[in-house]
Amino acid sequence: MSKTTFSVVFFIFSFLTFGQNESNSKIETKKVENLTSLAKVWGFLKYYHPNVAKGNFNWDEQLIQMIPKVEQAQNKEELSKIYINWIAGLGEVKECKSCKNTSKRESFDENFDLSWTQNPDAFTTELSQKLKFIEENRFQGKNKYITTSSDENVLVTNEPSYTDFKYPDRAHRIASFFRYWNIVEYFFPYKYVTDQKWDSVLTEMIPKFENAGNEVEYHLAMLETVVKLGDSHANFFTEELYDYFGRKYIPGFINVIENKAVITGFYNDSLAKLNDLRIGDVIEEVNDRPMQQILEEKAKFSHGSNKRTKNINYDFTIFNGSTDSVKLKITRNGIAFTKMMGRYKEIVYHRAKAKSEKYSIDENNIGYINMDALNRLDVDEMMEKMKSTNGIIIDVRNYPNFFGFDIVRRIISSERPFARLIYPDLTYPGKFFWEKPVVFTPNKSKYYSGKVVVLVNEETQSRAEFFAMALQSGDNVTTIGSQTAAADGDITKAEFFGFKAFMSGLGVFYPDGRETQRVGVKVDVEVFPTIKGIQEGKDEVLEAAKEYLKNI
Incomplete structure (x- = not known):
C-alpha cells in the first residue's frame, strides 16, 4: 500500500471513528x-x-x-x-x-422551583x-412518605427497606440516587446555598451511579453525593467505605492552620509518644505525595459546611489505611524529616476532650465555663460563685451537654428574640414557612451584669451554634474566635436504598433573617490559632478573651 493510499484509508477510518464516538456521546x-x-x-x-x-x-x-x-x-x-x-x-x-x-404563614420560597x-x-x-x-x-392529606416530628423536623417514613443492597443492579442504583436526590430537593432547607446547583448534581452523578463497577465505586458515589450538600450534618459511611479508606489510624489528628496540615491533638497519647508524634508537627507529605495535593483530591469525600469545617474532617481519608505504618514527611521546629508512622486498628476514632474542668475563676477574677463538661444541675451553684467576677468566658468550642438556656436568661435584662426558624410546608412540598422569632424571658432575680465572652471555632456545631446565638442576645456579650461549623438546627434522615444519610432538617436564622448555614454564627473579634502557639501548648483564643476582659 502506498503512503498516499494509507493516508486516505487512515483519514477515512479516523473520520468514521470520530463520527461514531460523537454519535455515542x-x-x-x-x-x-x-x-x-x-x-x-x-x-x-x-x-x-x-x-x-x-x-x-x-x-x-x-x-x-x-x-x-x-x-x-x-x-x-x-x-x-x-x-x-x-x-x-x-x-x-x-x-x-x-x-x-x-x-x-409567612412563606420562605428560596428552595422552591417547579x-x-x-x-x-x-x-x-x-x-x-x-x-x-x-x-x-x-x-393535602397525610403523605405516606414524609411527615414531621413534634418539633416539625422532617421525618422520612414508610420507604421500602432494602437488604443486601451493598451493590444493587444498575436500575436500582439509579433509583436509589433518585430517592435521595428528591428528599433533598423538597425538604433540605438550605438547598439554595449549596456550592453546586442541585439540578447539576443530578446530571453529574447519574453516570457515576450507573457506571459504578463494584461496591466501593457505588458507595463512593453515595458519599460524594452527600458531601455535595455542603452541610456539616451531612455525612455518610458504610462498612465498605471503612474498608476502602482503611481501618488503621495514626495516633494524632490534624487541622489546617496557616494553610498547613498540623497535628493538633491525639487519639491516643501513649501511641503518639511511642511514635514520637508531637502537637504542632506539620505534615508535608504522606507516602511521598504533597499534603496540599491530597487535600484537594480528598475534598469531595470530606463533609463540611465551609472550608474550616472540612479541614477537621480530612483525617478519615488521609492517614488511615490497611497497613501497619505510613510514610510521613514532617516539619518540626523548622527541620524537615521523614519517618514511618505506626497505624493502629484499636484506636478509638474520636477527638479527645480538650478540657475536663466544668468551670473556674482565675487570679484576675475572670470566670471560665466549659460547656463540654458543664451539666444543667451545675448552673445555679456556678453562677452564684461567679456573680462578682470581672467577666465570664463561656467556651462553646465543643458540643454542650445541654442547651444552657438557664445561663442565657441570667445575662439578658429584657425579652428579646435571638433566632428565627423555617419549617417545611408539607402542604406545598419544596416550600417552607417562617416561624415566629424565638424569644427568651429574663431571670431578673439572678441577673449577671458583667461582661461575657463567648468562644467559638469550627468545632462549634449544631446545638453549640444555637446556644451561641442565644448567648449573643445577652446585654454585654462579645463573641471571639473563628468561623463555626455552620450547621445549625436539628438533623433529619435522607435515604438511599438500604442506606441512611443525614442532613440539617430545620433552617435557623438570626431574627433579621441573616443565615447561619454555610456562614456560621456572628464573630465579633476574629482570633485564629497559630502553628507557633500550638507548638507551645497555648490556647491563643482563650488568652485573647482574657486579655479582652482585662482591658475593658
Whole structure:
C-alpha cells in the first residue's frame, strides 16, 4: 500500500471513528437528560399526586419499570407521551379547593422551583399542563412518605427497606440516587446555598451511579453525593467505605492552620509518644505525595459546611489505611524529616476532650465555663460563685451537654428574640414557612451584669451554634474566635436504598433573617490559632478573651 493510499484509508477510518464516538456521546447525553427528567417527574408525583402520596402504588417499582422506557425516548414528544400515559394510569386528580387558599404563614420560597415542569424544550405543552394541574391540586392529606416530628423536623417514613443492597443492579442504583436526590430537593432547607446547583448534581452523578463497577465505586458515589450538600450534618459511611479508606489510624489528628496540615491533638497519647508524634508537627507529605495535593483530591469525600469545617474532617481519608505504618514527611521546629508512622486498628476514632474542668475563676477574677463538661444541675451553684467576677468566658468550642438556656436568661435584662426558624410546608412540598422569632424571658432575680465572652471555632456545631446565638442576645456579650461549623438546627434522615444519610432538617436564622448555614454564627473579634502557639501548648483564643476582659 502506498503512503498516499494509507493516508486516505487512515483519514477515512479516523473520520468514521470520530463520527461514531460523537454519535455515542450524543446518545449518552440524551440518555442522561431523559433520566434527569425522570428523577424530577418521579419525585414530583411522589409528593404531589394525591394517589401516589397516599401510598396506592409501589412507587420504587414504578420507577424501575420506567427507566428503560424513558432512556429509549428520542425526543421530547416521545418522552412526554411516556409521562402522560404514566400519569393517566395513576387515577383521577380532583380539584383541591384548599390548595387555592393563601396561607397566613409567612412563606420562605428560596428552595422552591417547579419551573422545570413548564420547560418547552423538555416537555410538550400537554404534559406541562398536566403537571401544573397536579401542582395546583396537590395532595393535602397525610403523605405516606414524609411527615414531621413534634418539633416539625422532617421525618422520612414508610420507604421500602432494602437488604443486601451493598451493590444493587444498575436500575436500582439509579433509583436509589433518585430517592435521595428528591428528599433533598423538597425538604433540605438550605438547598439554595449549596456550592453546586442541585439540578447539576443530578446530571453529574447519574453516570457515576450507573457506571459504578463494584461496591466501593457505588458507595463512593453515595458519599460524594452527600458531601455535595455542603452541610456539616451531612455525612455518610458504610462498612465498605471503612474498608476502602482503611481501618488503621495514626495516633494524632490534624487541622489546617496557616494553610498547613498540623497535628493538633491525639487519639491516643501513649501511641503518639511511642511514635514520637508531637502537637504542632506539620505534615508535608504522606507516602511521598504533597499534603496540599491530597487535600484537594480528598475534598469531595470530606463533609463540611465551609472550608474550616472540612479541614477537621480530612483525617478519615488521609492517614488511615490497611497497613501497619505510613510514610510521613514532617516539619518540626523548622527541620524537615521523614519517618514511618505506626497505624493502629484499636484506636478509638474520636477527638479527645480538650478540657475536663466544668468551670473556674482565675487570679484576675475572670470566670471560665466549659460547656463540654458543664451539666444543667451545675448552673445555679456556678453562677452564684461567679456573680462578682470581672467577666465570664463561656467556651462553646465543643458540643454542650445541654442547651444552657438557664445561663442565657441570667445575662439578658429584657425579652428579646435571638433566632428565627423555617419549617417545611408539607402542604406545598419544596416550600417552607417562617416561624415566629424565638424569644427568651429574663431571670431578673439572678441577673449577671458583667461582661461575657463567648468562644467559638469550627468545632462549634449544631446545638453549640444555637446556644451561641442565644448567648449573643445577652446585654454585654462579645463573641471571639473563628468561623463555626455552620450547621445549625436539628438533623433529619435522607435515604438511599438500604442506606441512611443525614442532613440539617430545620433552617435557623438570626431574627433579621441573616443565615447561619454555610456562614456560621456572628464573630465579633476574629482570633485564629497559630502553628507557633500550638507548638507551645497555648490556647491563643482563650488568652485573647482574657486579655479582652482585662482591658475593658
